[in-house]
Amino acid sequence: MKLCKTVAELREEIALAKAAGKTIGLVPTMGALHEGHASLIKAAAMENELVVVSVFVNPTQFGPNEDLDAYPRTLDADCKLAESMGADIVFAPSPAEMYPSEDMTWVEVTGDITKVLCGRTRPIHFRGVTTVVSKLFNLAQPDHAYFGQKDAQQAEVIKRMVKDLFFNVQLRIMPIVREVDGLAKSSRNTYLSKAERAAAVVLSSSLETAKTLFDAGERDSKKLVEGVKKLIGDEPMADIDYVEMYALPGLKPVPEVLTEGQYLLAVAVKFGSTRLIDNVILEVK
Numbered sequence: 001m002k003l004c005k006t007v008a009e010l011r012e013e014i015a016l017a018k019a020a021g022k023t024i025g026l027v028p029t030m031g032a033l034h035e036g037h038a039s040l041i042k043a044a045a046m047e048n049e050l051v052v053v054s055v056f057v058n059p060t061q062f063g064p065n066e067d068l069d070a071y072p073r074t075l076d077a078d079c080k081l082a083e084s085m086g087a088d089i090v091f092a093p094s095p096a097e098m099y100p101s102e103d104m105t106w107v108e109v110t111g112d113i114t115k116v117l118c119g120r121t122r123p124i125h126f127r128g129v130t131t132v133v134s135k136l137f138n139l140a141q142p143d144h145a146y147f148g149q150k151d152a153q154q155a156e157v158i159k160r161m162v163k164d165l166f167f168n169v170q171l172r173i174m175p176i177v178r179e180v181d182g183l184a185k186s187s188r189n190t191y192l193s194k195a196e197r198a199a200a201v202v203l204s205s206s207l208e209t210a211k212t213l214f215d216a217g218e219r220d221s222k223k224l225v226e227g228v229k230k231l232i233g234d235e236p237m238a239d240i241d242y243v244e245m246y247a248l249p250g251l252k253p254v255p256e257v258l259t260e261g262q263y264l265l266a267v268a269v270k271f272g273s274t275r276l277i278d279n280v281i282l283e284v285k
């Protein structure tokens with residue numbers, strides 16, 4: 001496996017792969033790789049002849065009071081995991097390599113899709129994500145790009161961007177990978193104290209309860225949302241940012257009574273200073 005730290009090095013590798021007619025899979029990450037990322041890399045390796053994993057803690061998607069400096073940086077371990085899952089290239093550029101000038105081009109998806117859910121408390125977040133993902137798409141020229149369903153809003157925003165900007169890439173949104181007790185795998189789980197870690201199980205368990213009610217026939221969207229709010233609210237260590245439901249695709253408002261279609265029930269909750277997200281998709285057939 002090759003480690004590329006510059007745009008020029010990556011471009012050279014991509015040019016060689018393209019000349020050889022290889023299909024390319026891109027797995028964009030911010031590093032601190034865990035089993036969630038491993039599943040993306042594995043899926044990419046099964047479907048492509050060249051797999052590029054980017055490891056870049058993207059400064060433009062962090063707000064001024066967020067965890068940019070504290071975000072775990074574990075490049076050696078990331079390279080080992082990426083290689084063991086079938087990656088051919090790890091692209092780990094510096095911020096200056098990705099953002100060479102203070103004058104810069106933004107790629108921004110506008111509208112409610114980036115303003116609801118995480119967009120409300122993280123107003124610049126998705127603009128940073130779409131800007132860096134555009135750069136990565138242009139550099140790696142992937143046939144397929146892999147993202148996790150845990151970041152459901154991010155997936156919807158990137159789908160929108162790919163459609164609007166005619167990016168020639170197929171998106172693969174892969175299922176959430178969970179710990180044995182249900183907590184969604186996240187690089188931020190390492191911030192949790194023992195007590196917070198135990199309390200955080202309420203995210204998946206409350207969504208699981210909502211899914212059970214939905215499967216038993218509950219179609220009242222308010223009842224489903226309020227049920228999750230109540231369960232999380234009952235956990236003293238949990239500080240709710242949001243519990244909300246939107247229609248898919250595109251995060252549109254939900255009707256009071258759920259009719260045919262797919263719905264995203266999503267939560268963001270703080271445990272101490274750590275903000276975690278999780279979600280479930282409910283489908284009325």
Ligand code: PAF
Binds near residue numbers: 058132
């Ligand atoms: O999901 C992430 O880890 C990041 O938002 C991404 C897509 C790698 C962009 O920095």
